[in-house]
Amino acid sequence: MNFIKKLTIFTFIAFVYFQCSKKPEMSSYDEQGQQVEVLDSATLQAMDNFEKFCSSCHGEQMMAFADRKWKHGKEKDSIYASIKNGYADAGMPSWEASFSDKEINNLVNYILKGIENVERYGFQEVKLESDTFETELVKFSLDTIVSGMTNPWGMTFLPSGEMLVTERSGELYKVDGNGNKEKVSGVPKVMYKGQGGLLDVELHPDFENNKWLYLSYSDYRVEDGDTLSGTAVSRYKFEDNKLTDGEKIFEGHPYSTKRHHYGSRLQFDQEGYLYFSVGDRGNRDENPQSLESYCGKIHRIMDDGSIPADNPFAGQEGKAASVFSYGHRNPQGVAMNQETGKIWEHEHGPRGGDEVNIINKGLNYGWPVISYGINYDGTTFTDKLEADGMQQPVLYWVPSIAPSGMTFVNSDIYPDWKGDLLVGSLRFKYLNRCKIVGDKIVEEEIMMKNIGRVRNVKIGPQGYIYVAVEKPGFVYRLMPIYKES
Numbered sequence: 492m493n494f495i496k497k498l499t500i501f502t503f504i505a506f507v508y509f510q511c512s513k514k515p516e517m518s519s520y521d522e523q524g525q526q527v528e529v530l531d532s533a534t535l536q537a538m539d540n541f542e543k544f545c546s547s548c549h550g551e552q553m554m555a556f557a558d559r560k561w562k563h564g565k566e567k568d569s570i571y572a573s574i575k576n577g578y579a580d581a582g583m584p585s586w587e588a589s590f591s592d593k594e595i596n597n598l599v600n601y602i603l604k605g606i607e608n609v610e611r612y613g614f615q616e617v618k619l620e621s622d623t624f625e626t627e628l629v630k631f632s633l634d635t636i637v638s639g640m641t642n643p644w645g646m647t648f649l650p651s652g653e654m655l656v657t658e659r660s661g662e663l664y665k666v667d668g669n670g671n672k673e674k675v676s677g678v679p680k681v682m683y684k685g686q687g688g689l690l691d692v693e694l695h696p697d698f699e700n701n702k703w704l705y706l707s708y709s710d711y712r713v714e715d716g717d718t719l720s721g722t723a724v725s726r727y728k729f730e731d732n733k734l735t736d737g738e739k740i741f742e743g744h745p746y747s748t749k750r751h752h753y754g755s756r757l758q759f760d761q762e763g764y765l766y767f768s769v770g771d772r773g774n775r776d777e778n779p780q781s782l783e784s785y786c787g788k789i790h791r792i793m794d795d796g797s798i799p800a801d802n803p804f805a806g807q808e809g810k811a812a813s814v815f816s817y818g819h820r821n822p823q824g825v826a827m828n829q830e831t832g833k834i835w836e837h838e839h840g841p842r843g844g845d846e847v848n849i850i851n852k853g854l855n856y857g858w859p860v861i862s863y864g865i866n867y868d869g870t871t872f873t874d875k876l877e878a879d880g881m882q883q884p885v886l887y888w889v890p891s892i893a894p895s896g897m898t899f900v901n902s903d904i905y906p907d908w909k910g911d912l913l914v915g916s917l918r919f920k921y922l923n924r925c926k927i928v929g930d931k932i933v934e935e936e937i938m939m940k941n942i943g944r945v946r947n948v949k950i951g952p953q954g955y956i957y958v959a960v961e962k963p964g965f966v967y968r969l970m971p972i973y974k975e976s
């Protein structure tokens with residue numbers, strides 16, 4: 492197999508950008524006699540506010556704004572209006588109550604100054620100096636398996652060893668060992684807006700014989716002139732690069748005009764049940780704690796979409812029969828620990844409070860009644876960290892790392908990592924390794940810093956780890972470099 496060896500990521504030099512986005516007022520000297528910039532108070536305030544209130548969604552140092560296709564206008568007034576009013580349905584909070592007009596104006600100027608500098612200095616292609624990473628226990632290099640994508644979201648592997656990968660905009664690709672992508676036909680129409688699109692892909696445990704393939708996505712319909720969307724799961728036969736016999740086996744009601752928190756990871760367990768996550772759809776107060784609502788839940792269904800008779804709320808009046816656990820926010824990681832057979836999930840918190848949980852039948856994981864996070868605007872929505880009848884996470888992250896994708900290392904290719912849990916960080920662009928003892932996380936290691944926004948991590952058929960990053964989208968394979976003895 493002839494994999495492309497060179498790792499290339501497009502970014503611009505954050506340092507140059509960061510420096511240039513500052514507005515020098517006067518110069519001063521530090522202890523080493525170096526000239527340093529002293530920033531005016533308005534810029535300092537904006538930088539501080541940006542880091543505290545905006546970077547969790549828009550990225551550190553305004554990266555997202557610099558190469559953004561502006562939707563609501565990049566004129567001063569438009570940016571001002573965007574910040575002030577927000578776009579609740581798209582997941583952009585309103586900042587009217589948090590900031591004075593002056594503070595909003597400072598933010599607008601800070602953003603405009605940043606864009607001006609990027610336009611002046613342009614984007615730079617930065618090659619990582621090396622595609623070799625030395626971590627605490629394992630040294631490895633990266634093979635680029637897939638390139639030329641934007642948002643590789645879901646991935647899984649065919650018995651042939653070929654990879655299936657979803658592009659969030661609505662394509663499913665089959666990728667061969669040389670990195671050639673072939674489009675699979677017959678995928679559903681998806682709502683490609685906000686966080687929506689074609690999301691996860693999973694094969695039936697007996698795919699070799701029955702050819703069933705499962706997709707999760709943001710489904711939509713028009714009602715009274717409004718386009719409503721929600722997380723759905725469909726099942727298909729997959730043969731000859733075609734999806735046929737499609738059947739929607741799950742709809743996550745209530746559908747809404749919001750375009751975020753679809754959740755959406757699919758995972759079979761050892762007994763053949765299909766688990767998957769649905770986010771709270773941005774309706775924190777009505778969805779996650781309501782057993783009538785399908786949102787803010789982990790669901791469990793049979794492979795044909797029917798309900799297991801022993802599901803916790805099956806047959807109960809007014810309760811969603813597919814619900815397995817509730818009180819979740821936006822879980823973008825669901826994986827089975829092969830050692831114990833237990834299902835683990837992680838979910839995005841608001842500002843702080845991302846969680847890792849072990850999912851048990853019928854239990855309440857507390858969102859939004861208990862949480863280690865606070866609102867994006869710095870206000871609190873609960874002062875409770877724990878409550879009777881609500882589960883504590885195995886681990887939580889403050890500040891948020893924005894986790895996406897997770898897998899347990901079950902192969903012998905990386906013996907020192909065997910049994911560990913890997914979690915991607917969108918926000919800080921690294922892979923997190925969690926050392927597991929029993930049902931506990933006892934240690935964490937940050938690996939591959941700055942590799943890109945990690946969207947997914949999976950183990951392939953030969954036991955190799957595959958990591959998908961987005962914007963630009965690549966899938967890498969981690970090739971261990973064994974020490975010579």
Ligand code: HEC
Binds near residue numbers: 540867
């Ligand atoms: C919870 C996540 C989140 C946070 C926090 C957040 N934003 Fe946003 N923001 C979004 C999303 C999502 C959009 C896209 C809205 C849309 O698609 O209509 C957006 C859009 C915007 C836009 C309009 C961009 C365009 O394309 O026209 C601006 C300007 C903006 N945000 C500024 C800010 C600033 C400044 C802050 C901090 C005070 C902030 N945002 C905090 C999620 C967030």
